[in-house]
Amino acid sequence: MEDNLKIHRSVYDLIKGATPPGLLARWLGGVINAVDEGKPIVYHPFTTYNEIMVAMDVVSLCCEAWDIVGLQVDQDHAIRSVDAAHEAGIPPELCSFDKAIIGSILRGTIPKPAAIVQAGMPCQNAYITCQAAAALTGVPLFVCDTPYDLDEDGALDHWVNQYKGMIAFVEEHTGKKMDYDRLKEVVEESNRCVEYWLEAAELMKLKPAPRSGPLSQGTLAGMMSFGTPEGTAGMKALLDEIKDKVAKGETAIPEEKARVIWFHFQVFWDNPLMGFINELGATVPYVLFDDFRVEPVDTSSTERMLRGMARRALQSPMGKVGCGKVEILLDDMLYAAEQWKGDCIIIGANPGCKWFTGAYGLIRDACRERGIPLMLYDVDLVDRRVTSAEESRTRVEQFLTTVMDR
Amino acid sequence: MASLDELTKSAATLSNLHIERWKGNGGRVIGSYCTYVPVEIIHAAGMLPYRMRATGSTSSDLGDVYAYRTMCTFCRHSLDQAMRGEFGFLDGLVAFYSCDHVRRLYDVWKFGKVDFPRSPFYLHFMSIPMKSDEETVEWLTSVLGRFRRSLEDHFQVTITDDALRESIRVYNERRTLLGRLYELRKADAPPLSGTEMLGIMIAGTAMPAEEFNQKLKDLLEELKGREGFSGYRARLLVGGGELEDPDYIKTIEDLGGLVVTDFLCFGVRDFWIPVEEDGDPLRALAKRYLERPSCPRMIDYPRRQEFLMNLVKDYKVDGVIMQRMKYCDTWGGEGAIMEWDLKKERMATPYMVLEREYMMGAVGQMRTRVQAFLETIGR
Ligand code: SF4
Ligand code: SF4
Numbered sequence: 001m002e003d004n005l006k007i008h009r010s011v012y013d014l015i016k017g018a019t020p021p022g023l024l025a026r027w028l029g030g031v032i033n034a035v036d037e038g039k040p041i042v043y044h045p046f047t048t049y050n051e052i053m054v055a056m057d058v059v060s061l062c063c064e065a066w067d068i069v070g071l072q073v074d075q076d077h078a079i080r081s082v083d084a085a086h087e088a089g090i091p092p093e094l095c096s097f098d099k100a101i102i103g104s105i106l107r108g109t110i111p112k113p114a115a116i117v118q119a120g121m122p123c124q125n126a127y128i129t130c131q132a133a134a135a136l137t138g139v140p141l142f143v144c145d146t147p148y149d150l151d152e153d154g155a156l157d158h159w160v161n162q163y164k165g166m167i168a169f170v171e172e173h174t175g176k177k178m179d180y181d182r183l184k185e186v187v188e189e190s191n192r193c194v195e196y197w198l199e200a201a202e203l204m205k206l207k208p209a210p211r212s213g214p215l216s217q218g219t220l221a222g223m224m225s226f227g228t229p230e231g232t233a234g235m236k237a238l239l240d241e242i243k244d245k246v247a248k249g250e251t252a253i254p255e256e257k258a259r260v261i262w263f264h265f266q267v268f269w270d271n272p273l274m275g276f277i278n279e280l281g282a283t284v285p286y287v288l289f290d291d292f293r294v295e296p297v298d299t300s301s302t303e304r305m306l307r308g309m310a311r312r313a314l315q316s317p318m319g320k321v322g323c324g325k326v327e328i329l330l331d332d333m334l335y336a337a338e339q340w341k342g343d344c345i346i347i348g349a350n351p352g353c354k355w356f357t358g359a360y361g362l363i364r365d366a367c368r369e370r371g372i373p374l375m376l377y378d379v380d381l382v383d384r385r386v387t388s389a390e391e392s393r394t395r396v397e398q399f400l401t402t403v404m405d406r
Numbered sequence: 407m408a409s410l411d412e413l414t415k416s417a418a419t420l421s422n423l424h425i426e427r428w429k430g431n432g433g434r435v436i437g438s439y440c441t442y443v444p445v446e447i448i449h450a451a452g453m454l455p456y457r458m459r460a461t462g463s464t465s466s467d468l469g470d471v472y473a474y475r476t477m478c479t480f481c482r483h484s485l486d487q488a489m490r491g492e493f494g495f496l497d498g499l500v501a502f503y504s505c506d507h508v509r510r511l512y513d514v515w516k517f518g519k520v521d522f523p524r525s526p527f528y529l530h531f532m533s534i535p536m537k538s539d540e541e542t543v544e545w546l547t548s549v550l551g552r553f554r555r556s557l558e559d560h561f562q563v564t565i566t567d568d569a570l571r572e573s574i575r576v577y578n579e580r581r582t583l584l585g586r587l588y589e590l591r592k593a594d595a596p597p598l599s600g601t602e603m604l605g606i607m608i609a610g611t612a613m614p615a616e617e618f619n620q621k622l623k624d625l626l627e628e629l630k631g632r633e634g635f636s637g638y639r640a641r642l643l644v645g646g647g648e649l650e651d652p653d654y655i656k657t658i659e660d661l662g663g664l665v666v667t668d669f670l671c672f673g674v675r676d677f678w679i680p681v682e683e684d685g686d687p688l689r690a691l692a693k694r695y696l697e698r699p700s701c702p703r704m705i706d707y708p709r710r711q712e713f714l715m716n717l718v719k720d721y722k723v724d725g726v727i728m729q730r731m732k733y734c735d736t737w738g739g740e741g742a743i744m745e746w747d748l749k750k751e752r753m754a755t756p757y758m759v760l761e762r763e764y765m766m767g768a769v770g771q772m773r774t775r776v777q778a779f780l781e782t783i784g785r
Contacts, residue, residue: 128735131702146536357474
């Protein structure tokens with residue numbers, strides 16, 4: 001395992017000395033330390049916030065984030081895992097995020113967990129992946145059953161019960177006990193993080209945009225360090241940066257000719273794509289993966305807090321638009337276009353992301369009705385072999401040229 | 407084999423004489439995309455439950471306007487037929503999150519992009535849990551209560567508890583009769599081929615339950631005098647998702663394999679395990695539908711895999727063919743997990759994943775792969 005984790009250890013070695021320690025360093029250091037000291041690790045997907053684990057002092061490992069970290073230093077990191085999954089019989093048309101997780105387990109490049117939990121994932125790929133992970137690692141799995149429509153009678157109660165079940169499961173399989181006073185502190189911390197997040201997203205509505213591209217720190221805070229001081233500090237730093245720009249009248253680019261609503265994840269292996277869009281004269285004030293419009297969790301009683309946490313878990317970026325009816329997806333897309341003053345929408349989705357691609361026809365109709373230019377294209381978020389950086393740029397450039405000529 | 411002929415004929419087209427007669431008598435038909443919809447509730451409302459298929463479709467051109475190319479071709483063909491108005495006999499459609507493809511297919515229906523047979527057309531979506539425990543049984547009981555009320559409200563009918571109990575009895579009888587047919591297939595010379603069995607199973611989802619039960623009873627009688635199939639090269643189990651084309655099984659059986667059991671939704675997953683006949687009928691339904699052999703939409707590892715391994719033992723299966731529609735995520739992952747598990751078993755049953763499209767295209771290629779598989783088994 002020592003050698004298999006070398007990519008992540010090298011990332012940690014690079015960032016661990018920073019003062020104050022960043023959220024990535026805290027998280028990565030925590031996981032690596034847990035491996036070295038044999039402490040229990042719990043896998044969770046990015047829609048399952050780790051406040052429960054933080055409060056129980058359990059080391060949480062967001063599997064998607066693990067592979068994204070690997071991608072930042074080695075573009076082939078995820079590809080090797082994707083190939084390992086294919087070799088083990090996982091078909092190519094599954095989401096590459098999920099194939100990368102399965103492949104990383106097969107290759108041993110992700111630490112072995114003591115248990116796996118899952119709440120609020122929007123797709124069948126994720127359900128397959130957690131079962132595959134349980135099969136490969138032999139560890140117990142708990143999946144919260146997601147009601148399709150949270151407004152249905154009793155749906156929230158059902159969901160809250162599932163959430164409580166997850167806490168009991170983590171207690172059972174890690175030997176740790178939930179301390180609800182500690183959980184209250186953690187949730188108050190995550191509330192602060194959300195507040196900063198919302199404020200930052202609000203500032204991104206300004207025209208011209210003070211900043212362009214994904215609010216990565218915010219998203220990573222949610223994925224890895226929700227409810228920790230480092231997570232909140234990371235988000236606060238981002239907000240301060242945007243505020244500072246606004247105060248100084250600085251904008252993302254000198255002349256904003258178009259605003260792009262990027263209605264999916266960013267392409268994790270191709271960070272420069274956002275810069276390329278800027279070079280064309282457009283900004284990206286909105287990325288779906290950053291859209292975290294939630295209420296703060298009421299911590300005045302344990303019951304209220306658990307209800308609030310459960311509700312928030314179904315409002316995660318992607319989770320909210322993916323877990324239920326297509327109307328939520330369409331409404332959110334149109335709302336984003338209106339609020340963030342988008343001139344167009346680009347959806348670059350994993351071909352494996354079927355709940356999304358399956359809605360393309362209705363998305364196209366909705367945009368057509370409102371006269372919003374739309375570009376739909378296949379781009380894999382972790383595997384650069386599907387659509388190359390050059391192809392991506394050609395398509396985006398052609399589209400934005402038409403939008404800007406309108 | 408009059409009953410067998412009639413059943414397999416009923417399965418060969420989207421609609422059939424039974425449905426036409428039902429409609430001719432003013433009956434209503436409610437479609438559903440999957441075996442997790444408790445058909446007993448539709449039956450108790452005096453309506454005919456119909457399992458959605460795409461039988462007879464030759465293209466998905468129209469459906470592809472709304473179904474992206476990465477949707478499974480069953481969904482694309484089925485949508486195409488809906489958009490062409492070929493489900494004229496339907497009065498409603500009920501769906502749930504079976505998979506990402508079907509839920510979006512339902513959305514296209516809901517947004518009125520299909521040619522609705524009549525207005526107002528009944529549409530209902532249920533939140534069927536993805537795992538089975540005490541709490542999800544309670545939740546599903548309430549979901550089924552809302553399904554019952556929505557049928558009552560839309561069609562102005564009453565679904566009494568007694569009617570539900572009677573429907574449960576009728577469908578339990580069907581389960582028992584199908585169980586007896588499957589039992590016969592354990593024999594060294596089974597009197598039914600896999601091709602025939604698939605036709606029977608499909609027919610059962612497109613005709614009144616009482617008529618189907620009668621046909622099954624007749625068939626069981628008729629089979630008493632039938633010579634069994636022998637001289638086959640291997641006893642096979644065919645598993646996987648949507649498979650509604652008996653010719654697919656026929657291609658396998660023409661090469662000398664005999665399909666003696668299955669892990670299909672038009673198969674064991676549809677009828678295994680009866681519904682308890684005492685107590686609250688909705689709760690009994692909720693419990694049965696969550697406890698039946700699961701499909702990979704359910705978080706049920708490793709119970710599902712163990713169920714399959716038991717079938718392998720009980721039916722003396724020599725090889726497992728897992729057929730999977732291209733782009734189907736759930737069965738894509740499941741195919742791999744099953745393989746990992748089967749490899750772990752000491753007896754290591756030969757296993758093959760066969761990818762397919764809705765329309766049987768590359769038969770030559772399929773024949774070559776099955777042929778090679780049968781050779782691996784050593785027959
Ligand atoms: S990208 Fe889409 S398919 Fe992949 S894990 Fe996320 S939601 Fe699921
Ligand atoms: S074959 Fe797979 S993708 Fe197609 S409808 Fe069935 S479960 Fe869904």
